[in-house]
Amino acid sequence: MPDNLLINKQGLTEEQFLAAYDASKYERPSVTVDMLIFTVTDEEKENYRKLPEKVLRLLMIKRGDHPYIGQWALPGGFVKMGESLDEAAIRELKEETNIDDIYMEQLYTWGDAARDPRTRVISTSYMSLADSSTLEIRASDDADDAKWFTVSCKLYQEQKTVTEKGYILQRLLKLSLSSDEDNLSAILKLVKTVEGKVTKVEREVVESNGIAFDHAKIIEYGIERLRSKIEYTDxxxxxxxxxxxxxxxxxxxxxxxxxxxxxxxxxxxxxxxxxxxxxxxxxxxxxxxxxxxxxxxxxxxxx
Structure with a gap:
């Protein structure tokens, strides 16, 4: 018997079930996409005979509205009902920064209940590496600015505790982003719990200065994944x-x-x-x- 003619416990076919389905039965969280666009550029060189040092940079958007007005965030926005996550990421990046036609890959989905003060928001983050010399960055009308920030993430404290079934590794990291005019920072705590074959990692933004939402957490995770992928991919x-x-x-x-x-x-x-x-x-x-x-x-x- 075709699947669409099968009867459920209430005696309904699939067509009848869908016709009577109440979409308001479950709450609908909002869904967003956030993009990490990394590049590597030369620092200004003081001596032309010396090869310039290279630095890792990340594209950030200055928020022009509440919440976090005046703070810096990753490019991104809300997903429309009729588009896929990938389509939303491509559209939002073009609208907010004027960047298009670059490869992006899904990084992680962030779903802490209180991550956005407006409402329940689940965000899928994307990551890309791009040659910034080929990109013409331009902020959208609803953003105050779009800018490349030199980014670094340094471990400054680590503690390992052995447990009966494994261990707990706690790390404190300092995330720093700087441009000619702005300096942003965050302190993040990572707790890795290993019990036998089960590993759990929790991230927490302990302190954030100038970085909106939980984007410090997304940036730190993106850098970690980037360092991992560069070892075994091109x-x-x-x-x-x-x-x-x-x-x-x-x-x-x-x-x-x-x-x-x-x-x-x-x-x-x-x-x-x-x-x-x-x-x-x-x-x-x-x-x-x-x-x-x-x-x-x-x-x-x-x-």
């Missing part, structure tokens, strides 16, 4: 121009991982991911360096 190449030096690529890895890498080990690791060209840099004050491009078929190379 995601870092989204930050690179078509041609680049291996030193520039290593700098990108180092700024994301917040760690220095051994040159020989790094080049061995990424050898299959790049293709050597016959072109060289032409920067004044520097010895010419060989330029490389991304190898899109690196995963298919037999080991």
């Amino acid at each position: 995601i870092a190449f989204n930050l690179m121009p078509e041609l680049f030096t291996l030193t520039e690529l290593q700098q990108v890895y180092e700024v994301i991982l917040d760690a220095e890498l051994l040159k020989a080990n790094f080049r061995r690791k990424i050898a299959d991911m790049v293709i050597e060209t016959n072109e060289y840099t032409k920067d004044a004050g520097h010895r010419p360096s060989k330029l490389f491009r991304f190898n899109p078929n690196w995963n298919n190379i037999s080991k």
Whole structure:
């Protein structure tokens, strides 16, 4: 018997059930999307003979209305009834920042009951890495500004407690975002509880200065995922121009991982991911360096 002719316990077919269904039976939380758009850029260099340092930056929007008016938030907004989450993310990013045609992937869904003072709001966050030199940022009419912030997340306290079934690891992290005119910060507490094969991680914003909603929590999680993904995917190449030096690529890895890498080990690791060209840099004050491009078929190379 076709599924649409099956009868439920009340004696209704699917068609009859849907015709009588009361959508107001359950409360309807609002749904939003929030986007983490990361980039890596050069800091201003004081000595033209010295290679510029690279920094990790994140795109933020200054809120032009309540709640959190005047504070900075991730680009995002409410999902319409007739669109998917992905469609909403693409639309909101274009409307709020003028960015479109970039790859984004779902990061996590945030559902704490009190995360938004307006109403019950569940948010799906997205993450993207982009070459900011190719983007023309422009804030929407309902935002006061859109700006790139240099971002860092540092561990400054850690405590591990052994329990009968495992352990509890508590970490305090300092999140910092800075631009020419604004300095934002937050203190986050992460509690990882391991009991046998079960692991639970809880995040809490202990203190937030200038960062709206629970977006400090989303940013910290995004940085953690970014550091993890860069180790086993080619995601870092989204930050690179078509041609680049291996030193520039290593700098990108180092700024994301917040760690220095051994040159020989790094080049061995990424050898299959790049293709050597016959072109060289032409920067004044520097010895010419060989330029490389991304190898899109690196995963298919037999080991």
